[in-house]
Amino acid sequence: MFLGVFLQNSGQLSALSAHALAELVKATDQFTIRRGETLFRQGMLADALYIIGSGKLEITTRTPGDATAAVSAIGPGEVVGEFALLDDGLRSANVTAMANSKGLRIPRERFLALLADGKPWTLELIDTLRCLVASRTRVTLERIAAEERYDVSSLRVPAQVRETAMVGDAAGLFPALGRLAELGTEGAAKLTDLGTCLTIPRGTLSTEAASERRALTIVLRGALRSVLPRREGREQIMVHGPGEMTGLVGLFDKSQQSLELEAAEDTVALQLPQAMFDAMRRSPEPFALALFAAVGRQLVRDQRRANRHLGRAVSLEQFNQHCRRSAI
Known part of the structure; x- marks a missing residue:
């Protein structure tokens, strides 16, 4: 009891x-x-x-x-x-x-x-756990942003704002996207019908930090880079290659984006608006289940990456403290 x-x-x-x-x-x-x-x-x-x-x-x-x-x-x-x-x-x-x-x-x-x-309660629980991981990632990213120690030499210069362009049907790219291939031909076609396919030139700043604009972005080809704005430049937090997704933390907690997103190379991506994302979160349809299984794996991957990044920042601070003590 x-x-x-x-x-x-x-x-x-x-x-x-x-x-x-x-x-x-x-x-x-x-x-x-x-x-x-x-x-x-x-x-x-x-x-x-x-x-x-x-x-x-x-x-x-x-x-x-x-x-x-x-x-x-x-x-x-x-x-x-x-x-x-x-x-x-x-x-x-x-x-x-x-x-x-x-x-x-x-x-x-x-x-x-x-x-x-197909037990309905399991869809409720798994969605709740995804929200939990997203919130924990938000906290980790805030801790990273609050850290004063980071590798200044690795910071990137600001990206150039360039035009993105819509492309035709990209469903044919899904079979090469690892676990997203589980969507199947029909599921990939449904997903591309619901979203917008874009080409994003290298160096394009796709999303600004603190932006209210929220969408799921699936990398179909190329790579997108999540970066944290710093005084001296942009600190790279993680890179998303083909089959990976970005924007999940903001989609789950409905808050502003923590990181800026820029194209690390010429990229083809599928963007799914917040409303479409929310409509499928607890859907029992096979293609939605396959998509959100991938969403769950991406959330875990992002949390692991954020934790490792924070760990490196903490280690750098500890190393600097040791050096300061040794110099006394």
């Missing part, structure tokens, strides 16, 4: 309906962990999602130089290990109990089987 009640008061799962919460409880196992024990380690197989009922967990990650940095603390009602339901990669952090803790655990394979069976 306790575990079912605390879910109703979970801020991170508050978007779920009462029915979805009840079904989620049925699909979970209970877990307990004692203070000082490790729930999972960085590099392990991501095999389950955990929801904390009581206690406190700490998330840490390795940084360059094999040091360890604390990322955040997780308390009652919060979720950890959500990547397991969105991506098939390995754990990206260590999670250790700071106090005796217990909660609920849903294995990845069990959840994916329920999702494949």
Whole structure:
């Protein structure tokens, strides 16, 4: 009973309906962990999602130089290990109990089987988890922006504003886009009908930071670069190649874009407006399921990249502090 009640008061799962919460409880196992024990380690197989009922967990990650940095603390009602339901990669952090803790655990394979069976509550949960990852990425990007230490020599000069141009049907490019090929011929055709295909010349500033303009951008050919405006230039945070997507954080939280987007090379991209994106978020249609499975993987990829970038900034600051102490 306790575990079912605390879910109703979970801020991170508050978007779920009462029915979805009840079904989620049925699909979970209970877990307990004692203070000082490790729930999972960085590099392990991501095999389950955990929801904390009581206690406190700490998330840490390795940084360059094999040091360890604390990322955040997780308390009652919060979720950890959500990547397991969105991506098939390995754990990206260590999670250790700071106090005796217990909660609920849903294995990845069990959840994916329920999702494949078309259980409506699974669409609610997976959408909620995507929102959670997007919000955590937003926080990480804000921390990166707040860091005073960054590699000035790697900053890029401002891009030139150039004209983009619409292109014809680009559905034929999807079979070469890795996991997006799962959309199939019909799904790719539907998606291109809903969006706008553009050619973006190299160096074009496609989206400005703090812009209210939100759209899903899928790179079909070429590459787009997400950059953070700095006083001396633009700091590259990540690069998106064919089959990758940009703009997801703003699409999920409806806030301003955190990063500027520019073409790293001549690019062909498909843009899907916010309204179309929202209409498909919980759709059971096969092509929408395939698209949002790719969206989930992209969110995880972006969070991993942002964490690594932040880790490098933290390591640079630690290195500089060590040098200052050594010089005294």
